[in-house]
Amino acid sequence: MTAVTELQQWVHTTLSDKGWLPSGPLLLTPLQGDAGFRRYYRLNTEAHLIAVEAPPTTEKNETFVYLANLLRQQGIHAPEVFAVDYDRGYLLLEDLGGKLLLDCLEPDTAHCLYGEVITDLLRIQQVPTKNLDLADYDQPLLRQEMGLFEDWFIPQLLGYTLTTEERSMLHGVFQKLESLAAEQPQVLVHRDFHSRNLLIRDGLAPGIVDFQDGVIGPITYDLVSLLRDCYVRWPVDQVERWALAYGNMAVEVGLMRPVTQETFLRWFNWMGLQRHLKVLGIFARLHLRDGKDSYLNDLPLVIRYTLEVAEAYSELLPFADWFRERLLPLAKQQAWYRDYRTAGNP
Secondary structure, eight states, X not given: OOHHHHHHHHXXXXXXXXXXXXXXXXXXXXXXXOSSSOEEEEEOSSSOEEEEEOOTTTOOHHHHHHHHHHHHHTTOBOOOEEEEETTTTEEEEEOOOSEEHHHHOOTTTHHHHHHHHXXXXXXXXXXXXXXXXXXXXXXXXXXHHHHHIIIIIIIIISOOOOOHHHHHHHHHHHHHHHHHHHHSOEEEEOSOOSTTSEEEOTTSOOEEOOOTTOEEEETTXXXXXXXXXXXXXXXXXXXXXXXXHHHHHHHHTTSSOOOOHHHHHHHHHHHHHHHHHHHXXXXXXXXXXXXXXXXXXXHHHHHHHHHHHHHHSGGGHHHHHHIIIIIHHHHTTSTTOOOGGGTTOO
């Protein structure tokens, strides 16, 4: 019996118990997957439903269900969970419908759409963290993530071997980024808050998915994930205006004390650098280990973000110079490479 057949049998039994079976044969239509190992299927039922196969050995299903219920209690439109089999990794979820934010973004719609999504982000971050059953986005976890850049992007994708001095320099950069992350107010963090995980629905609040990696961490993490999205780019001055406007709103609702614009942008920019170093490693791993080659097309934009931030701060200039001198020549030899300086331009 195939995995899909087993899932279909579970879905059929679950729907039968709830009286939700369609009048004809039950059909599971595969949907586009994501960077994880989850598989999604839309059901041909009158109720709008999605069946998910999420292997319990790799996916955090308990955290997903916990956060789905928590977010819904806060008025955030996460999918309702109708049934779950933790042992087999099967879930029956509300189908939120709508279009991906990525597919709706145009220069004349971006301001309004980001306004809607940032409003929800502020509401997520106002969830009290004191009793949340979530991990902290602390130094070991931040270092583990940036280690993906060191372990996958540099040696395995580019074929470059770090010297002892280079590794020390890199770890010094990691330490700077970790320290600034710890300095920020700590809130509920979605951890993958970007245009492919946000659904725009006519007349309804945005739908939010893929939050099973949620943690308690720095206030700018989700904001920079959204505004310096690995799949779409906006001009630097526009992104900074959006970021500062968000910072003002965060102060107004009591999420943070007032800080200077320079301080907030440093938080924002350096948090983005941490994320983009991680993403360079993740996209390399998705290609090399998991055969998900499409993510290679997004590497030039992530490189652009990485160098733009590193070049803007004197403390990070040695890293930027090293990246350009040592890694860029190797990147240029790769089939996926295109000029990072124009990546993401219209």
